[in-house]
Amino acid sequence: xxxxxxxxxxxxxxxxxxxxxxxxxxxxxxxxxxxxxxxxxxxxxxxxxxxxxxxxxxxxxxxxxxxxxxxxxxxxxxxxxxxxxxxxxxxxxxxxxxxxxxxxxxxxxxxxxxxxxxxxxxxxxxxxxxxxxxxxxxxxxxxxxxxxxxxxxxxxxxxxxxxxxxxxxxxxxxxxxxxxxxxxxxxxxxxxxxxxxxxxxxxxxxxxxxxxxxxxxxxxxxxxxxxxxxxxxxxxxxxxxxxxxxxxxxxxxxxxxxxxxxxxxxxxxxxxxxxxxxxxxxxxxxxxxxxxxxxxxxxxxxxxxxxxxxxxxxxxxxxxxxxxxxxxxxxxxxxxxxxxxxxxxxxxxxxxxxxxxxxxxxxxxxxxx
Amino acid sequence: xxxxxxxxxxxxxxxxxxxxxxxxxxxxxxxxxxxxxxxxxxxxxxxxxxxxxxxxxxxxxxxxxxxxxxxxxxxxxxxxxxxxxxxxxxxxxxxxxxxxxxxxxxxxxxxxxxxxxxxxxxxxxxxxxxxxxxxxxxxxxxxxxxxxxxxxxxxxxxxxxxxxxxxxxxxxxxxxxxxxxxxxxxxxxxxxxxxxxxxxxxxxxxxxxxxxxxxxxxxxxxxxxxxxxxxxxxxxxxxxxxxxxxxxxxxxxxxxxxxxxxxxxxxxxxxxxxxxxxxxxxxxxxxxxxxxxxxxxxxxxxxxxxxxxxxxxxxxxxxxxxxxxxxxxxxxxxxxxxxxxxxxxxxxxxxxxxxxxxxxxxxxxxxxx
Numbered sequence: 001x002x003x004x005x006x007x008x009x010x011x012x013x014x015x016x017x018x019x020x021x022x023x024x025x026x027x028x029x030x031x032x033x034x035x036x037x038x039x040x041x042x043x044x045x046x047x048x049x050x051x052x053x054x055x056x057x058x059x060x061x062x063x064x065x066x067x068x069x070x071x072x073x074x075x076x077x078x079x080x081x082x083x084x085x086x087x088x089x090x091x092x093x094x095x096x097x098x099x100x101x102x103x104x105x106x107x108x109x110x111x112x113x114x115x116x117x118x119x120x121x122x123x124x125x126x127x128x129x130x131x132x133x134x135x136x137x138x139x140x141x142x143x144x145x146x147x148x149x150x151x152x153x154x155x156x157x158x159x160x161x162x163x164x165x166x167x168x169x170x171x172x173x174x175x176x177x178x179x180x181x182x183x184x185x186x187x188x189x190x191x192x193x194x195x196x197x198x199x200x201x202x203x204x205x206x207x208x209x210x211x212x213x214x215x216x217x218x219x220x221x222x223x224x225x226x227x228x229x230x231x232x233x234x235x236x237x238x239x240x241x242x243x244x245x246x247x248x249x250x251x252x253x254x255x256x257x258x259x260x261x262x263x264x265x266x267x268x269x270x271x272x273x274x275x276x277x278x279x280x281x282x283x284x285x286x287x288x289x290x291x292x293x294x295x296x297x298x299x300x301x302x303x304x305x306x307x308x309x310x311x312x313x314x315x316x317x318x319x320x321x322x323x324x325x326x327x328x329x330x331x332x333x334x335x336x337x338x339x340x341x342x343x344x345x346x347x348x349x350x351x352x353x354x355x356x357x358x359x360x361x362x363x364x365x366x367x368x369x
Numbered sequence: 370x371x372x373x374x375x376x377x378x379x380x381x382x383x384x385x386x387x388x389x390x391x392x393x394x395x396x397x398x399x400x401x402x403x404x405x406x407x408x409x410x411x412x413x414x415x416x417x418x419x420x421x422x423x424x425x426x427x428x429x430x431x432x433x434x435x436x437x438x439x440x441x442x443x444x445x446x447x448x449x450x451x452x453x454x455x456x457x458x459x460x461x462x463x464x465x466x467x468x469x470x471x472x473x474x475x476x477x478x479x480x481x482x483x484x485x486x487x488x489x490x491x492x493x494x495x496x497x498x499x500x501x502x503x504x505x506x507x508x509x510x511x512x513x514x515x516x517x518x519x520x521x522x523x524x525x526x527x528x529x530x531x532x533x534x535x536x537x538x539x540x541x542x543x544x545x546x547x548x549x550x551x552x553x554x555x556x557x558x559x560x561x562x563x564x565x566x567x568x569x570x571x572x573x574x575x576x577x578x579x580x581x582x583x584x585x586x587x588x589x590x591x592x593x594x595x596x597x598x599x600x601x602x603x604x605x606x607x608x609x610x611x612x613x614x615x616x617x618x619x620x621x622x623x624x625x626x627x628x629x630x631x632x633x634x635x636x637x638x639x640x641x642x643x644x645x646x647x648x649x650x651x652x653x654x655x656x657x658x659x660x661x662x663x664x665x666x667x668x669x670x671x672x673x674x675x676x677x678x679x680x681x682x683x684x685x686x687x688x689x690x691x692x693x694x695x696x697x698x699x700x701x702x703x704x705x706x707x708x709x710x711x712x713x714x715x716x717x718x719x720x721x722x723x724x725x726x727x728x729x730x731x732x733x734x735x736x737x738x
Contacts, residue, residue: 001393001400002632004413005625010401017618018402024370026399029622031370032379033390033571035700044373067573068437068598071617075598103597196618202402204436204573204620227596228472229437229444246705248440249386249565251573253398254623256374263371331404336615 011325012352014361015333016146016306017174018196018203019349025201028260029253036250044259045239045250051262052207055270056191057182062210064239065258066230067251070173070194073206075103077169077190078140079227080210080218084108086137089130089166091122091152094145095336096171104140107226112136118338119308121301122152128160136166137217144175146197147336149297149308149345151179158187167214173197176207177265178277178305178349189214195254198277198305200350201261204254261350277304280353284346287362291369296343305353308335308343312369317341320368328364380694381721383730384702385515385675386543387565387572388718394570397629398622405619413628414608414619420631421576424639425560426551432578433608434627435599436620439542439563442575444472446538446559447509448596449579449587453477455506458499458535460491460521463514464705465540473509476595481505487707488677490670491521497529505535506586513544515566516705518666518677518714520548527556536583542566545576546634547646547674547718558583564623567646567674569719570630573623630719646673649722653715656731660738665712674722677704677712681738686710689737697733 013020034041045064052063066076078100082088088109090100093116104111114130116122122141131139139161143154154170161168167189172181176191178198183191189211196203210218210232218225218232225231229248237245265273281304285295288309296308311317317334321344324330333345348358382389403410414433421432435445447469451457457478459469462485473480483499485491491510500508508530512523523539530537536558541550545560547567552560558580565572579587579601587594587601594600598617606614634642650673654664657678665677680686686703690713693699702714717727 001396002629004409004416005397005400005629008400008403008409008625011403011407013402013404015404018404018621021402026401027370028374030395030399031374031377032395033382033387033565034377034380035382035384035387036572038380038694038700040373040377047373068441069617069620072437072598075596079596099597106593106595106597108595194618196402202620202622203405203618204623224475226475226477227444227448228468228475229441248438249563249572251438251571251623252387253571253626254573254620256377257622260371260374325407331407 010329012330012357012360014347014352015331016345016347017194017349019200019347019352021200021202022264022351024264025257025260028256031253031256033252036252037244037246041252042244044255048255048259048262049239051259051266052209054266055177055262056209058184058209060183060209060211061240062215062232062236065205065207065255067248068206069203070192070206072230073192073194073208074100074171076206076208076230076232077192078103078107079230080225080232081138081167081190081214082107082109083221083223085110088112089114089136089139091127091139091141092116093120093122093148093150094118094142095147096142096145100140119148119150119296121150122157124153124156127157131160131164135164138167138169140169142171143181144303144306146174146306147339149303149306150301151303155186162187167217174306177273179274183209195258195261198350199258199261199265201257204251205258277348277353280304280348280355280358281307283355283358284348287358291365305347305349307346307348308339309346310343311341315369317344323368324364330361330364379698381699381726381729383721384700384716385714386563386716386718388569388716388721390569390571391633391720393633394626394629397625400625402621405621406613406615410621411613413624417624417628417631418608420628420635421578423635424546424631425578427553427578429552429578429580430609431584431601431605434574434576434624436617437575438572439561439575441599442561442563442577443469443540445575445577445599445601446561447472447476448599449594449601450507450536450559450583451476451478452590452592454479457481458483458505458508460496460508460510461485462489462491462517462519463487463511464516465511465514469509488517488519488665490519491526493522493525496526500529500533504533507536507538509538511540512550513672513675515543515675516708518672518675519670520672524555531556536586543675546642548643552578564627564630567719568627568630568634570626573620574627646717646722649673649717649724649727650676652724652727653717656727660734674716674718676715676717677708678715679712680710684738686713692737693733699730699733
């Protein structure tokens with residue numbers, strides 16, 4: 001094997017993703033590649049759809065992993081559901097809300113943004129007031145803002161969006177498999193996620209799910225989807241039906257990895273997995289307090305799996321991250337955008353959300369601070 | 370590991386891709402995931418760019434793997450280089466030429482298609498005549514038409530396109546690493562490929578390369594690239610420069626696989642690899658002749674790595690493919706589009722292009738026909 005690859009060593013991944021990958025997912029990735037139309041592979045695809053529906057709490061027939069990373073999932077939702085001139089409202093309080101704005105704008109939508117301060121959650125009352133002003137084609141919000149560590153009140157926003165008549169689009173890249181995201185119960189019409197966060201699979205795929213209302217909008221489009229690679233009107237013919245039609249060659253081994261990742265979560269049990277994330281977060285919070293470190297986000301809106309930790313006065317934040325990586329083989333993340341230099345982002349995602357790993361980070365932080 | 374994954378068995382992949390993956394690439398895929406901004410990963414990315422430039426025979430600074438399969442590479446080239454109203458000429462003689470037309474049309478280009486019969490090559494004189502009529506923004510052609518087994522005369526078309534003033538876009542999904550594709554020498558301005566053909570890596574990535582002329586066109590765009598995920602004006606800031614900026618999370622383990630795949634090809638030597646493909650093709654041709662089977666394509670235009678074999682009168686083509694898969698663990702491909710039911714597609718790509726594998730296929734065919 002190439003020397004650079006041979007030299008790779010395990011890192012405890014406690015940044016904003018990827019998270020630490022469990023051994024059986026590595027083994028899954030290295031299972032024999034078979035054809036993308038091989039009946040054995042079709043059967044894995046069928047199972048994958050059922051696993052995703054189970055994890056997402058949905059009966060949506062259109063539930064499948066797209067062949068790109070989480071950002072491709074975001075693009076998939078917008079490019080399939082938005083037409084030029086559509087009025088779109090984005091609820092933004094971090095990098096990924098702003099990315100939604102960027103994606104939708106490029107597609108010719110009339111995009112309005114309701115901005116909230118980074119580090120604070122979307123305020124439901126303000127959303128309600130805006131939604132009473134006029135109807136929207138689509139309202140988008142990020143469930144778990146990876147850039148700030150804020151959890152947004154998706155459950156409370158859902159009924160307001162439904163009343164407005166808009167489709168409700170939710171970014172669940174960081175939340176899925178780390179906290180409940182019951183798609184049907186919360187009235188979500190389009191959801192996308194990623195594999196490298198709480199699923200602890202390497203990056204490369206983006207599970208998406210579309211409600212019947214979303215599928216109706218897709219089928220009623222005036223123009224074709226302006227993106228061949230992400231066109232769900234065609235991709236569904238590869239992922240469902242009696243006769244599977246080739247669209248593009250599926251990323252076979254990555255799909256093995258996702259299948260194993262989903263099996264691990266569902267075998268452990270969704271509630272147990274969520275509880276493990278909450279416990280890891282509580283352990284981290286206690287340890288950080290002992291070290292005199294503080295969170296960016298108020299307790300009520302803190303995510304368990306993504307912790308924005310304020311950088312103490314006088315500490316060289318990049319040097320601390322380098323020391324953790326080089327001396328302790330632990331990766332934590334830097335701040336993004338306006339939070340660069342102000343916070344570290346500590347991820348407790350999926351396989352990483354375990355007491356022994358939190359302990360290892362706290363010990364290392366104590367040594368280096 | 371999940372039972373479906375545990376049950377997977379090696380198949381000799383002799384279809385239109387994926388091809389059979391060598392053991393060290395599986396090991397590379399299962400190397401420890403590290404962060405997408407980890408200096409060790411940046412160093413692998415830098416090496417990947419150099420490996421790709423070496424394989425493609427180019428000095429193009431903008432040479433990198435996109436985070437999607439080969440079709441995402443096609444979309445990348447069009448969405449970055451074509452603006453609404455641009456006059457685009459596609460030279461089409463198979464599924465992938467027609468896909469270019471589809472992709473470009475969705476982007477609002479004024480698309481003209483010069484069609485050639487499937488199974489025959491693009492005729493240089495007809496291209497020359499068309500290119501004298503008026504200037505185009507871009508001319509696209511598929512080097513190795515995976516749907517028919519035809520090799521198109523890219524080398525002869527290049528100078529004509531340059532004279533016209535258009536950018537020259539080449540699909541090298543099936544040709545790269547199986548036959549020479551010297552990007553600079555042939556005057557190619559934009560090239561895309563895939564990993565699951567002659568590189569024998571699982572599907573999931575698409576290497577692309579843009580010439581300086583292509584980069585100039587990209588930088589001179591009037592509007593933004595209407596596709597966030599594939600926007601090369603942003604992606605280059607993650608793949609080059611002193612300070613790497615996060616765009617989307619790179620598909621880390623897939624990139625390990627590609628790095629190993631490129632190392633295998635370059636270590637063996639490009640010329641030796643191309644000769645191995647030609648030898649495997651010659652061995653197949655001789656064996657098929659003994660079995661009384663014929664090629665769809667005239668000898669002069671036949672690709673070494675993709676062989677369209679005519680289905681003899683009275684043979685149930687699907688039953689033969691199923692017998693090869695179930696009794697011999699060999700996959701060959703069906704015909705696509707108008708060639709469905711008329712040809713089998715036998716791939717001799719990358720690791721699959723070896724005498725022992727060709728022999729195994731010929732023996733199995735003899736037993737089943």
